[in-house]
Amino acid sequence: MSQFSFPLLSEREICHSLGELGMNVGPDHFSKPSYELVQPVYENLVSVLVGVSREELQQPVFAAIGNLEFPELHDESIPALAFITHLGKLLAASGIKDFSLRDLHKPDGQRLRRNLSAIINFAKFREEKLIAYAELQDHFQSLVMARDEAEGANADLHAALDELRRTAAHEQPDVERLTAAAEAVYSENAALNRQQAALSSEVKALKQDANALTDEAAGLRLRLASARGEEELLRGQVVQSPQKAAAALEALAAALERERDAVSEAERRQRDTAARTDAVHRVEKEVSKALALMEGAELEIGRKKEVSREVKRLRAELAAGEHEAAQLSATLDLLKRQTAVVEERVELLKGKCAVRKEAAEGNIEEQLRDKEAYEAENAANAAKLAENEATIRTLRERLREVRQAHEAQRAQVLTQYAGLLEEVRTYHGELTSAMEGRGPGRREVTEHTALLIR
Missing domain, CATH: 1.10.287 (Helix Hairpins)
Structure with missing residues (x-):
């Protein structure tokens, strides 16, 4: 039985739920998660569920910057701190009380799975509560009238x-x-x-x-x-x-x-x-x-x-x-x-839709860029293929020439070999004759052998 107040989803279910939000996360990412992976995921979830856009997260707090001695040193730390604050509130509302910076900068696969399960459960809970919005709105309008x-x-x-x-x-x-x-x-x-x-x-x-x-x-x-x-x-x-x-x-x-x-x-x-x-x-x-x-x-x-x-x-x-x-x-x-809460939920849904739209547009743009890259790569590959084919034709021509030269050289070598073989046979005959004859002849054979060796 789970020790949490929410179901611990499988990696495939988490990936499916994140995919509905326009975030492409694969099950293999949970084995070795990194900051580059979890930071955009958490940022999108904060934008959708907390109602804070990316621009607002990146917007510095001017009242706080005015009190700093060197505000330019905190251009990145203040937005990061705001993001961490909103993320901590989201996880606390989802039932996670032990969130730390380690979950963001050095994430663990099991804790990442637990945190995302809690946030997804919280998001589904909020969506279910929005079903009564129409009834509340009608009741509100009647009461206003x-x-x-x-x-x-x-x-x-x-x-x-x-x-x-x-x-x-x-x-x-x-x-x-x-x-x-x-x-x-x-x-x-x-x-x-x-x-x-x-x-x-x-x-x-x-x-x-x-x-x-x-x-x-x-x-x-x-x-x-x-x-x-x-x-x-x-x-x-x-x-x-x-x-x-x-x-x-x-x-x-x-x-x-x-x-x-x-x-x-x-x-x-x-x-x-x-x-x-x-x-x-x-x-x-x-x-x-x-x-x-x-x-x-x-x-x-x-x-x-x-x-x-x-x-x-x-x-x-x-x-x-x-x-x-x-x-x-x-x-x-x-x-x-209640209307403020419902409007907040509607704004969250609008933000969620905007994030999904933005993610979809980003995916489309990325796919277009990938398409252009693929087309450029295909063109480069086609050019390279043509170049390779030309090179292959050149190599084949050179190979044919080399083969022809090799055949000619081989024929020449065979001819030389036949001549040398004949000379060796003659030499062996002379050597045999010399060995059977006197000394001076033997010395001439030795000199002739040395010349052959050279």
Whole structure:
């Protein structure tokens, strides 16, 4: 089981994954890796996954250079340090915590395989996380639209609330005046209600008294009319003494006067009752007017309460809108952060595509250069081949001439050999003859042999 948090890929899988990024690395490179091999590979991976281009890696940090005494001495060290820093961050994010400069300048095949496996696993993990980008983007757009609508509704509610506040502030003096008038009318109405309650019972009693007095006056009028008729009748019938008649008339006159006084008193009491009834009617009219004013005041108060309720409702809606806007703002901030992450990933993918494109263009240019080199080499080889063919023809001609010369020389040598052989045979014959003969002949043979040897 692997001791790492990522699968340890085979050399062929690593080469395939790097090939997708436009990096041509063969499995044989892992046996004896070098700085010239791993540095471009790491640089391409940093450009793709960290989002730092090669130009940015080579760009010096001007703020840091300004603090150096001899900045020209650090033209290469500062970009190299920036590259090593980004590479260390990439490996740390990939799960490699023990990266060192030795992995770059004196790489080991096993550690290189482990580091590249971690980075490739991290790259695939990032690509898998980008799948949710479309959903997040759609959700973000819907939330942005909801946020805009909520902000528009919030602005409308703010405008309506401000308008209601201005209206309330403008109508506040009238409201206070109507409130004071309503309170005064309430007080007056309460007093009038009490007075009306007291007068109602009194009016009822007065009406009863007036009815009784009216009945009594009517009875008295009837009695008076009856008494007058009786007086006239008696006057026509009386034949008694004038003294009795005068006494009777005086008694009748006194009774009549009393009846008249009673009628006058009843009429006076009736007039008083009518006056008091008129006063009660006037009070009732005043009470009706006060009630009408109270109804108007109640309407104004109702309007004020309605406005107050509307203000409270708008305030509640405003608070709810502000709360929703706060939630939408928090959600928007979260989505902005997520969008920043996704945009960073998109930029990384763009960088990756750019690196792939650049690598592909570089490969195309390299292949074109190789093609031109091959064509030049083929042309040179063709020229060399033609030259070699001419040389071969020359050599063949010379060989033929040499062979002919050799054959001629051989024939000459054979001729000379045959002559020499004949001379040797002659010599052997003479030698044999000399050996069989005397001494002087032997000395001549010896001299002749010496000459032959020379």
